[in-house]
Amino acid sequence: MTVMEPFGARLRRAMDERGPLCVGIDPHASLLAEWGLNDDVAGLERFSRTVVEAMADRVAVLKPQSAFFERFGSRGVAVLETTVQEARAAGALVVMDAKRGDIGSTMAAYAESFLHKDAPLFSDALTVSPYLGYGSLKPAVDLARESGAGLFVLALTSNPEGGEVQHAVRGDGRSVGATMLAHLAAENAGEEPLGSFGAVVGATLGDLSSYDLGINGPLLAPGIGAQGATPADLPRVFGAALRNVVPNVSRGVLRHGPDVTALRTAADRFAVEIRTAVTAS
Template sequence: MAADHFADRLVARIEATRSLLVVGLDPELRQLPPELLDGVEDLAGAAAAAARFCRAVIDGVAGVAPAVKPQSAFFEAFGAAGLHALEEVTAHARAAGLLVVEDSKRGDIGSTMAAYATAALGRLQIGERELPVHDSDAVTLSPYLGPESLQPMLDAADAYGKGLFVLVRTSNPGSARVQGLETPDGRVFEQVAKLIDELGAERRGACGYSNVGAVAGLTYPDDARVLRALMPHTFLLVPGLGAQGGAPDDFPLFVNDDGARRRRRRLARGRRRLENARGRGRCRSDGRRADPRRRARRRERADRRAARAARARRPLALVARAAALARTRRCGAPVAATAPARASAARSSRRAGGGPSRS
């Protein structure tokens, strides 16, 4: 197991940013700001515009969110130039202190999966040198070819301190036709959840969490408690907020009861910090008394974030639109800014004390 464990790094970023937001980067060409497309005439120009847009979003949310999630398909649509743009965006995000979850949902036989693992997480051996390719911090995977298909990714994650998020209960409406099928040992997604817990049992970091996470859609809140019980040491990546119909009030269902109250406070703070990043003013009070020095420090941080957002200008308008799409209500759950307008939140399941349960 690599000393630099993914789960430990994720906990550290959550604590540093006081946020659970994951910012989706889905640079669909027709939704990019028009000024970025001036003079674009070929795939290389389109890929460069997408990369510029994503860099602006990253600059706006650095220090506000612990991670970003580039959807590889939107980059692959630009051809070879798009793959270069994905690597550029990944490097820019990591340099800004963000973890990068490559959303590619890979799943294939062993030899092919080994190549996917090299591209997303590992190193390519060239002579005596080992060179990173995409160098993401984590990748999303499909488990439906069986556990042996995951092994190359597990090996790469262990060797290089990376993480995995395996599809369990996805947010799309048709997922229930496969994932919800009943078997003698429970529904299909429950069997996948048990597999993830089993694979993660010997892959926990110092924080107590595994480097094998799960994707669990916010659109199926009735299954949240089952998933939590089956995967007590697993981070959850929770998509489906906003356009897909997921409700902010359902977020607390995806955490353990003993951490829900702390999570709601942390998620509400994350939403306010995101609003600040898009240039809407200083953070509002969270209801707790603060001494003048703390308020002054908060104002200074807010001013720095507002300045970053002002430099980003037009691209962050789409982030603002995504945030407004899922404005929180009763429980103060977060909005995950996306480009163009998708949302997800990283969740953990640790019980009382430490890490994301404090968040």
């Protein structure tokens, strides 16, 4: 049996070769309409295929947002399966954005669904919520290690409501978000060139210098484009951790479809702005 190289190593290489951009596959009903597609399974399939065709051979990471597929029931999930498989076959790493989180015994089943190498929805990494306690994610951490996959744990999310949970200060004086980052740093200790257990940290959050983002793992940074952050914000938000940042753009790219060239041009523009911001810092 061939053992897959750990996600962190595969991601580091993809980021070095292709640049760090992650494009989201978020088939909002409004985007289907803008693309001249029906809000049905055929529209969903055309949308997803087009994004994969436009992006999978050039960006480091594609991140399908499961909710927009689940909306159509089992046939939508079938489209998600094909999307993941085609994107991976074309050379992109796939982060499944399903934000799963539950008690450990149920978490094990979620992990089997997305991180077992024989699962129809096997993805290179999965977004997970640690807000049933970081330890509840252990089955996902264990299976990810076994499969050469990764996780992105919600630490400091891009939405304004996240602060009431994530900035809350615990009895030991550390915030909840900082605690999640510390768990991830422990998970990734000693891994080279990069650990496989990433954090989600919004690009919208402004100065995060009070947080230790040095987790030796990737930092998925949503919020660029539609949520108002720009690539130029990245150095201020991420400081010394900038090299490990995977900036995500969904609607900011997708709104340029359905033309494949226009999608590529939009993604290239973000990629150039990101490179400029990273190299200037």
